[in-house]
Amino acid sequence: MLNTLNRRSLLAALALSASVALVPAGAGAQDKQKIKLGFIGPISGGNAQQGLGAKNGFLLAIDQANADDYPYEVEGVVLDDASDPQTGVGAALKLVNDPEVVAAIGHWNSPVALATIPVFNRAQMPFIVWGAISPKITDQNLPEVTRVTPTLLAENLPLAHWAASDLGAKKIAIVSDTSDYGTGNADAFTQFFTDAGGAIDSTDLLPVGTTDFRAVLTKIKDAGADAIYFGGVITEAGILRKQEEEIGLDIPMIGISGFYDPEFIKLAGDAAEGTMVSYPAAQSNPRLDQMHADYDAHGFAEPESPYTKYAYEATNILLTAIREVGIDDKVALAKAIRGMSHEGVLGTTTFDANGQTEIPVEVEIKVVKGGEWVTLDK
Amino acid sequence: MDAFVMQNLMNWLVLSSIYALVALGFSLLFGVLNVIHFSHGDVSIVAPFVVLATVQALIATAFPAATPGALVLACAAAIVVVGLIGVLADWLVIRRFRNAPAMMALVATVALGTVIRELIRMIYPQGSNPKPFPNLIETRLMIGDLTVPVFSLFVIAVSVLMMIVLYVVMRHTPLGMRIRAVAEDRNIARLMAISPSRIYAATFFIASAVGAIGGIFYASYAGVVRFDFGIQLGLIGFSAAVIGGLGSMQGAILGSLLIAGIDTLVQATMAEGASYRLVFAFLLVIFVLVLKPSGILGRTVMEKV
Amino acid sequence: MMTGTSKITLAARRASGADLAIIAGIELGGALLLGFFLLTDDWRLIVALLAVFAAGFALLQIRPAIEDRIVSAFHAARAQALGLGAVVVLVYPFMMQGSSYALHLLVIAQLYAVLALALNFQLGSANIPNFATGASYGIGAYCSALLAIDFGVSFWLTLPIAALVATGFGFVLGFPSMRTRETYLALVTIAFGIVVHQLLNNFSWTGGPNGLVGIPAPTIAGHSFTAPIELFGQRLPSQANFYYLAAALVALAIVCARRLHDSRVGLAWNALRCDELAARCQGINVVWYKMMAFAVDAFLAAFAGSVYAAYVSYISPDNFTFLVSVTIMTMVIVGGMDNTLGVIVGAFLLTLLPEKLRIFADYRLLFVSVIVILFLILRPQGLFPQRPRSYGGR
Incomplete structure (x- = not known):
């Protein structure tokens, strides 16, 4: 049984802490400007x-x-x-x-x-x-x-068409990562490239952070694709390109702007030569x-x-x-x-009905030449 | 087809070698100290960063460019430095948990791993970015249809060499005998005038140095290194050591062969193999441990009642 | 095991004024400390509060007699302590000055407290290192989310269904774990955790790496959980709904913990922890109790997962990685194994610290890890060490 003294002190303690907690912590004078x-x-x-x-x-x-x-x-x-x-x-x-x-x-x-x-x-x-x-x-x-x-839909479409017509690739092997970006790219490119008349040889999705693509590259080399489409980001792109050259696989590597970055060239070293990516023009x-x-x-x-x-x-x-x-x-x-x-x-x-930017995606193809990204003359 | 098989075989052997170097460290530390050093992978991945930094320092002072001489020097320096870092990690953090329940040490080393990772990211300029790591040996041989980088052969050779060296050290040197003595019974060893703390330091040094070699090879094989590569390397090395049987050197090698084997096999044969590589690797781990609870070559623990 | 044996007998005695004062002081002081910690943005205050917290434990470390006195006080005036605690929990959201951020932190902290309590059964009571709690959490969340999105099942139904599914998974996990010990067991659970995470990532019907969007919030008697609460003229942000739900879940978990601890099951688990062989010799069915530990852990973790899914309305495989399991394990160990209060405090500490140390932006993760290591060194037996069982007459 609580005796009155303790009950009172309890209530007092409660009240005290409640009032203290209600004191706004931190300054509040709002400057309109x-x-x-x-x-x-x-x-x-x-x-x-x-x-x-x-x-x-x-x-x-x-x-x-x-x-x-x-x-x-x-x-x-x-x-x-x-x-x-x-x-x-x-x-x-x-x-x-x-x-x-x-x-x-x-x-x-x-x-x-x-x-x-x-x-x-x-x-x-x-x-x-x-x-x-x-x-x-x-x-x-x-x-x-x-x-x-x-x-990514807006970027993959023109790339796929370019690959089918200008690059002249008939079979492409897709390598990408398992993130939503990577899988989104793989799906989009597959759809657009097959619509444009090409065929996808194989699709390999590896987790972000993969450092060894040799097994996959060996498989691609064996199957004889015309080009590799990479749908991931910079680090893995650099590693992939480097190992592609090491294995002796001599086909072009293409992708969208996800790895259009000088970092890619640094990572891939000499092997970066000849890599091509699409990049939104109007830049x-x-x-x-x-x-x-x-x-x-x-x-x-x-x-x-x-x-x-x-x-x-x-x-x-x-x-x-x-x-x-x-x-x-x-x-x-x-x-x-x-x-x-x-x-x-x-x-x-400008934004469309869903809030998506409407800037038309006209792509340029960028290629690595002489250790730098330059625009490919069409 | 032949070239395809040969290429994959080579991939398998190289991967196994790299994992084995890290797994050996885990096995050594557990066998001797009964310590699960979860940050071993992160400690090992410090090595490539030290190499990069040293090479840049050397270029600035003595050497004209990233010549093989500079690289060799840098690697040697990295191995020693990382060995010392391992000793430091023990002295600062791990030794305080010698007599604590195993879970404490485990969690402490996990936190330690994060600390090391973040320190790498902070100390190395622009640490968050992946850094290109030079191929230690650039030359390639052409055998028929197959491109064989000499580097791959080098990795395999060095790993085998390290295993032999470690075996010899553990079995035929006074130091090895002392390490085994401490592993068997710390207190009796002390009575025999063996200083356990010195032995622990020595063991950490050896394990971390060997791990450093593994880290350098890992970075060179991938071509890049990033501050958080240590997580996966450590996890796979740990798994390899465990399924082989903690405390057994041969077990670490066997475990590495198995895991690298499944990894390569799945990627080479299955259509969507690449996304399932970790699934199969760890299903293998579960499978092995169900059949052989202390690992394939592990000593079955005899409990005295 | 038997740490901190009490010199003061825990026999029944009437609650004295001093006891009640101690209880009120600790509970209200703790609530105040937490409140300031949650609401402030000033990093100096945060560091100061942390220092006060650490100093308190350092004091307990130096003078164990104080700890004993506090424990006996709580023991003597149990009902009052519980009552006051319940009042504090109920009233707390009103003290948060309408800050949805503070309430959000409390919700997440409570969910992690449930997860930590779930793991505590295995790790604390039975010394089974389970790194797959994150996986059970994920399975519960995904199950609940898929049922709600694809089949329109109400939250209150998905909750038990998800829990049952996860328990099934717990049994599956338990099987290979029977023969393995310690490190090897830890690795088996790690492996399971990674396999589940990768599968969630790969299957398209789980939404793949994109995860699941638009998980509906629960409703109760027409009041949706996304709507703010209006009570006593005060308006609480919608997070308060989930705060109370999570608090109810924590209460449920505590009750489970207590009941299990005091029952044969808890005794069997402790016996397993001490010496498995001896336990088996005593006729304890080791396999059955180990399985139970896995099942209970999965069950509670799934509850937490379902609530989380409904709260954030979006889940992805990355919410349930190996690192999450490690974090939960850290909470249990830092807080104190087999100690209900300790585990909850550990959960709160490790959830709030990374958020509050945002000030340090780049150095956040580093500081949290360093603090964890420091706490482990300071109190190797955990913040609230295991109490020996008391069978004093009451």
Whole structure:
């Protein structure tokens, strides 16, 4: 039986802790002029090179806006998703929970993006995807979500046609990874290439992180394909090309822009010569060159990644929309983004009914010549 | 067809050699110290990074370019350095769990592995990026239709050599005798004027150095190295050591042959083989352990009641 | 085994004022500490709170008498301690200042607490190293998700079905584990974990590497779990729904743990842990009890998986890797094997630390691992070591 003294002290303790907990922790004086934009991406872990480059693009755009005469003082909040859906959701909730954050951009990995967009949807916070290319993301047609990168479907189609006609390949062996990006590429290319009249000899999917492709390459050499299509990313592409040459397999290797990166040439070494990838054209853009110059001048610790410009563009789209509509009505903001026609480093960005960018994907073929990527003359 | 088979055979042997070098380290550490050193794979993968760094330092100072001389020197340096890192890891963390339940040591070494991995990523400039790793020997032989890189032969030769060396050391040298004494009974060994702590340090050095060789070969064979390659290397090396029978050198080699064999076989024969390679490798592990619970060549543990 | 033998008898005695004060102090102090930890963004405060936490345990390490006193206090005033604890848990979301982020952290921490408790049966009580808890978690989640998406089955039905499926898997896992010991057993479970993960990744009907999207949230009496709760004039974010669900699950797990621990099964497990051969000689059916351990672990893990799937509405094979199993194992070991409270604290610590140390961005993982190692060195028997069984009259 509790005697009254103890019961009282118990209640007092409860009341005390309740009142203490209700005291807001941390300053709250909101400056109307200060807003925050969020960035989520893989800045640790195996894909960090992509995330760091994109992060810098994000920060560059914000710095330029702040220097320029933007109606608000913008602060960038950078959060890591470590390519893990759960970490990504934690980051998303953190952003959504901060009343100063107006909008966000994010994700290189599709699984992470798929996990976080419901969070942004429930909070009605506008969110632009700068890297993840799974079609499922925009298929859901959540009003807050838009994407500035083309889906992999848009890139594989012209490549497949080019391979069938210009390259003259009849049988192609597909090597890819088991991620959604890799399997998506394998499926898309298979469909488009067979539609164009070619045949797929074999399809081999290896987990990301595979370092030994020799068994698969030996099999391909034996079967006698005309070319190899690789649907994965930079590291594995470099290793594959190097080992392809080592085994004495002398057929071209093609792919989409996933491994269009000087890192690939470094990794494959001399074997990189002759590799061909498709790359979205319309990139000869004075604004893009300006961005490259600004990036170098800024002196970031990391070099640019292929996604720097997408993150930069996404951030600028957000900044433009906020300038037009203001920060009070999130729904109006999302609508403004969807309806925007933005002139930027990617060309003229407009969004379709699902929030997917409509920039037509005209591809150039890039080939490695003399240790560098150059455009192939058609 | 012939070339196809020969090519795969060669792949198999080279992979086995590389795994064996790592598995030997696991076996040695478990056999002697009863320690499951989960971070062994990560320690081994430090070696290629040391090689890369040393080569760059040498080029900056003494050598004009990445000549074979520079590479050899760098590898030697890496092996010694990683051996010392192994000793350091023991001294800092692992030895505190000598008398603790085995699970504690296991979890501590898993955490230690993460620490080593993150340190590599942080200390090496742009550590998150994969680094190209030079082929130690570039020359190739043409035997009929087959391209045989001399490097593959080198790997196999070195591995066999290391196994022989380790065997000789363990069986025919005073050091080996002391190691076996400590393995058998730590306290009695102390009575025999053998210092267990020195023996532990020596064992960690040997195991880590051998693992370092494995790490360097792994990086060279793949052509690239990344800070988190140690996870898979360690996991496969560990599995090879276990199914062969922990504590048995021959077992480590046998285990490596089996795992590399399944890996190559599945990829060469099955259509979608590549995505299932890990599935089959680990199903093999389960299969072996069901049939032979202490590993194929493992000593069946006799419990005194 | 028999660590920290108490000098103070745990015989029945009436709860004194001092006892109640100790209980209130510890429970409320802990709640406050947790609250500040969750809500703050200031890294200095976070580090300070961690230091306070560690200092507390260092104190217990130096002066075991304090620990004994606290334990006897809780023992004497059990009902009051439980009551106060229940009140704190129920009221907690209202103290979170409407922060959906803090509630999210609590939900995840609680789910991991359930997983850690599940593993505790095997690892803590019976010393069976099981690295496949992540796989059971995944099977439960996928089962629940597939039933909900493809067949429109309600969450409350998928929960038990998924649990049963996972238990089946637990038995399958148990079979090869019968003959193997320790390290070899650990490897068998690791192998199983990896095989399951790869299969989930490869099969197209599990969504492959893309995973499953759009898992519906449960509804109860028309109230969907995605809608915020309005109670006593306060508005709680939708995460609160899942907070209460997860808390209920934790309570269920604790009750199971208690009942099993106090029953023949728990005794048999402990006997197995001490000496398997002797246990067998005593007539304990070793195989049956080992299988039970696997089954119970899988059962609870599947519950956690189903709730997780419904909460995040998206699962992929990467949620259930080997590293997840390792994390759960770390929670059990750091928290204290075979100690219910310890395991829960371990789970909370290891879930909240990586999130709260985001400040250190790049160095996050490094710091968490270093902290784990430090805690292991500081308290090798775990934060809350195993208590010897007490059969004092009550």
